[in-house]
Amino acid sequence: MSLSRLVGQRIARRDFLRGAPAIAAAPFVLRVAWADSTYVVADTASGKLRGIDNAGIKTFKGVPYGASTAGKNRFMPPADPAKWTGVRDALVYGPSAPQTEPGKQPNGPAESEDCLVLNVWTPGLADGRKRPVMLWCHGGGFATGSGSGAGIDGTNLARRGDVVVITVNHRLNVLGFTYLGDLGGADFAESGDAGMLDLVHALKWVRENIMHFGGDPANVTIFGQSGGGRKVGTLLGMPAAKGLFHRAIIESGPTITLVEREQATRVAENLLKELGLGRNGVRELQSFPVERIMGAYFEVMRKMNVDQMTEGFSPTMEGKILPQHPFYPTASAVSPNIPLLAGSTRTEMTLQSDAAAFSLSEDAMHERVQALVGASAGSMIETYRRVNPGSTPSDVFFLIASDYRYGAPVMKIAERRAALGKAPVYLYYFRWETPVQGGRLKSPHTIEVPFVFDNVKISAALTGGGSEAMALAEKVSSAWIAFARTGDPNTPQLPHWPSFNPTDRPTMVFNNDCRVQNDPIREQRLAMFEAMKLT
Helix, strand or coil: CCHHHHHHHHHHCHHHHHCCCCEEEECCEEEEEECCEEEEEEEECCEEEEEEEECCEEEEEEEECCCCCCHHHCCCCCCCCCCCCCEEECCCCCCECCCCCCCCCCCCCCECCCCCEEEEEECCCCCCCCEEEEEEECCCCCCCCCCCCHHHCCHHHHHHHCCEEEEECCCCHHHHCCCCHHHHCHHHCCHHHHHHHHHHHHHHHHHHHHHHHCEEEEEEEEEEECHHHHHHHHHCCCHHHCCCCCEEEEECCCCCCCEEHHHHHHHHHHHHHHCCCCCCCHHHHHHCCHHHHHHHHHHHHHHHCCCCCCCCCCCEECCCCCCCECCECCCCCCCCCCCEEEEEECCHHHCCCCHHHHHCCHHHHHHHHHHHHHHHHHHHHHHHHHHCCCCCHHHHHHHHHHHHHHHHHHHHHHHHHHCCCCCCEEEEEECCCCCHHHHCCCCCCCCHHHHHCCCCCCCHHHHCCCHHHHHHHHHHHHHHHHHHHHCCCCCCCCCCCCCCCCCCCEEEEECCCCEEEECCCHHHHHHHHHHHCCC
16 A cells, blocks of 8 residues: 555544554654554644654654744744644645746645645654754745655655754745835835745744754754755855754855845835735735735746846845845855855756757857857857867857856855855765766756755656666765764765865765865866856
């Protein structure tokens, strides 16, 4: 019988189970055996939760860490969830934040404004152990995604490292990142960063509750890829998050700058206009059907043609919640003592490009590169050709676009963070090439995620799931676990990994043969820093 059917039957029998005999296995833990499943019950500040024991890893899904964000809570900072009596089922993933255009089918779980939920995987409950806690910030920019899904299931990572793994849902796009402070007054001053404040609230939940799940509230690592990495970088610059986490990992998610306050206000004005509201209509937004707001959001995005990362519906650098940009002009000094691990993949953009990008002519490649770097295109192409002999026009484009979007900014983040001189920085470069799709993706965006979570078999559509992938997953996940445990990713499975310094720039290059190289793409990096004016 599948686990989903099994869980469904158990939910249907909840009234019987609540009255069933139970054996106390530890404080705040109950075990109820039924057929081939085992339930576990853990305590939280809001009430007791029923989860599933899966071969020693206890899993709790859809755990509320905040109240619904609908109605009067819309655009407001998160509030605590209501307490409950009895035992609440935590057996299935909770809703994702609204992110689908009205009239279209969601790609994942159901969507709701009651989306402040998290998921926990732990090897032990209230057993007196203090395990490292690894809280995952999901990708999808600041617009889409969730903490649900097989690829980021925390079972294998929790088992391999004896760590507690958490994934989180929070507000996104228009509902999480519309800055209304200059239009709606003090009540809405924090609306532009509501989705980030949700993550802070989740970290507060961890501080208050994680000991019941066998975790150490004094050893919390925040990690994320793509948009999740951008969230990690943003949390490093938030005074409200200071002290709630102790290590940080940014995977292919550089957030050097955020949306400026004036630009965020322009975007909000366009949203109000799309909804037929004037500048004084902010309060009315809290009573509008969510479908209308989501529809208006998609229209504004189309009409303004904004870059969602730096121009709208993503975190706002308004001066208080975010006193400065995370890594501009220097790294934020809000949490300078947090060790950082950061990196990117060699061909990030093979996953995000159109089909035509895989068969570019010379002229088409030049045209695309010029659109990225302007007058530097000719010299840039020459540099990349010289250090990557035999590359096709498509290869050159993918390498340049990947370094422009991810590689160069990540390296600059490492440089600026290390300049604070308060905590070590470790840099990686992921070169392993997936065999799927005939190998054309090479080292695409998101490729490191299944290796970190030790889920290369589950994610075989991306990794191939073969023996080489399995061997590399052991090395990568072990390094992430070591970093979460001590702030140092060194592990016997890898060569010695020195911390970053701006002179040698030591970098762990992940491949079938992992090795440390000093400044492994030096010529490409220098050319890109100059073109992007990353001084």
